[in-house]
Amino acid sequence: MHNDFHHALVVDNELCYGCTHCMMACPTAAIRIDNGKAVIIDERCIDCGECMKACPVDAIFVEQDDFKKIFEYEYRIAIVPAVFLGQFSKKISVKEIVDAIKETGFTHVFLAEESAEVINEVMLNEYDSDRERPLISPFCPAVVRLIQVKFPGMVENIIPVKTPVDSTAMYVKKYMQDKGLPEKRTGIFYVTPCAAKIAALKSIPEDEIVINGVINMDMLYNKVYHIFKTRKGGNTIEDGSFTGISPKVLKWSLTGGEADNMKGRCLAIDEVHNVTKFLERVEDGDIINVDFLELRACDHGCAGGVLMTENRFLTVERIRTKADRIKEDLPEQPIEKYHGHLKANAGISEIEPRSMFKLDEDMEEAYRKMQRIRHLMCFLPAIDCGACGAPNCQSLAEDVVKGKAHLSNCIFIQRSMEKNRKLSNEHAIRLIEKVWGKDRLDKNCNKKGAENETD
Ligand code: SF4
Ligand code: SF4
Incomplete structure (x- = not known):
């Protein structure tokens, strides 16, 4: 897992006019101009999306599965990250957003970070191991790739644990099976805020994959936004199954979401250039006595993902407001019955280095x-x-x-x-x-x- 690189960003040669903005923004020097067009070098690219943000003519795009693919399944499950909830005004409730997602065609909606409580426990257990310090979160796939290609000596610091999305997908699959829904007729789709998560999911070997497809968040946003714009009354679609929402879970993907729940001296660093500079200092031995690093390639964590439509500052504010409104005494959530199963299957194989600086095997x-x-x-x-x-x-x-x-x-x-x-x-x-x-x-x-x- 995470060791085969699939890439999700594509240059549209019709639109690209070789302006070099992407090349200059890339944190791993993964772009060259050839014959007047940008070319991405596979082994250097970490799918951070900085090039896409920098392109003045939208010539770089993120590949995605066709939305129609969801209708190949009778039970159509959307796994949606918490930042999606921050795309809409504070006046719109979580339930209304979930209902609107169902109106687009999904039958069930789950929160991607739902299993974050379990993952948090597994990561805290890692403090008892002899793993190199600082421990590094595996949450952001662009950062994992950055470490693989640019800081290969630090891959051993990354905690080898599933991300909440992967763990939640495993929970959803088991939950649906236990409800008696046939696996072949159940399609699980992840709604992604960034290219790196697509790339990471598509790099998982086929026999291990739980997620059947990936939907870009901007596309789902447009569909849901249209529903809110034209809504004329209630809908008749089956309700329920949006569970496990706690303030911790809701804020997990924002900057500080993980670090606030780890022990000892924990730092949260966001934006890929900041992360790179910080890791250089850690590598040089300049920064010591840190227990845990939460590193996110996007500014403000997933709220700054390239496929987010709304302003990242507003997104963060809305999520924090929603989290503050959640009552302390949450009823028991269905996922809690699966904590043992998720914990037992939370591990992944050690992440391998893939140094892009290797000039020769010899x-x-x-x-x-x-x-x-x-x-x-x-x-x-x-x-x-x-x-x-x-x-x-x-x-x-x-x-x-x-x-x-x-x-x-x-x-x-x-x-x-x-x-x-x-x-x-x-x-x-x-x-x-x-x-x-x-x-x-x-x-x-x-x-x-x-x-x-x-x-
Ligand atoms: S996604 Fe990031 S690493 Fe890859 S080419 Fe674009 S800017 Fe460079
Ligand atoms: S920023 Fe866009 S137009 Fe400019 S070279 Fe890169 S892909 Fe081409």
Whole structure:
């Protein structure tokens, strides 16, 4: 689990015009420009969605299953994250939102974080293990991938426990079976606020998968929003089954949601660049005596996911308000009967490192390549302009050493080669066209900011 990388983000080549915004925003230098289009390098991408947020023309999108797929099943279950509830005004109750989700076609709705109480217990037990400190939460799949590719020495700090979504899906499956509903006629769909969760779910081997499909949250939001806009009275769809909602569960996916429920010195860090900088300091031994790290790739946790429609600050405020309204003495929830089963099956296999910096399997050869990168950096201008189609000079040097680019992609090197008569003017133009496309040097008054700019 989590060791095979599926990716959920796709570049639409028709829309992409090679502006480099995505390339510059990517925290793992996973994007290059080739022939005027953005190209994502699979082994570097962590599905954080920063590129999608940065694209000015929505040329990067998140793949999803066709919504119609839910109707292949008689019992259609939506597992919805708590942040979905924060997409709507405080005047709309949880019950109304659940009813509207059912009107879109689902027969049952469960909260994704419903099993968070169990997961919390399992994570607290990890304090008795000899696992490296700080313990790191496995909740955010983009962060897990970030650690795998960029901080492989820290994968052992990640607690090998299921995420609440995976555990809740397991509960839902068992709950439905116990109700006598045939497994083949029951479809479980996860409504995701981000690309990383799709990528993580689709990376699970087929024989272990419990979830039958993934629905992007913005799409379900639009359907539910339309229902609220046009509602003319009550609905007749079966009610019930939205259970286990406690303040802890509701706030679990927000920043601090986990850290507030762990022991000792716990820190909650959000936004992928902040997380990267923090992990660099932990790796350098600069930060010590921390027991637990909650790390989230999105700003404000899942409230800042790329598939969220509403403003993340409002989402957080609404969820906190809903959590404050919940009464202390909740009745026993159906999931509680399954706590033993969920706890016994909460573990996952240890997460493997997948260093993107590995230059060669052979240590000596890797060292030689590293020296070569340093040597190439002597010639590159270190201004990280991106004109070579790589996000910075260091990335170009790495690509050259890996045989994936030429040093002459750098426009400064080109000028120098032309000056020393090692490169013809025609060849230099061909190099630019290879990265930026054939028409990039042509006059175009329709482009952004030009005199005839079109929408
Ligand atoms: S999803 Fe994140 S890691 Fe992947 S290409 Fe986009 S910005 Fe880079
Ligand atoms: S940000 Fe620019 S380069 Fe990246 S996908 Fe969008 S249009 Fe293409």
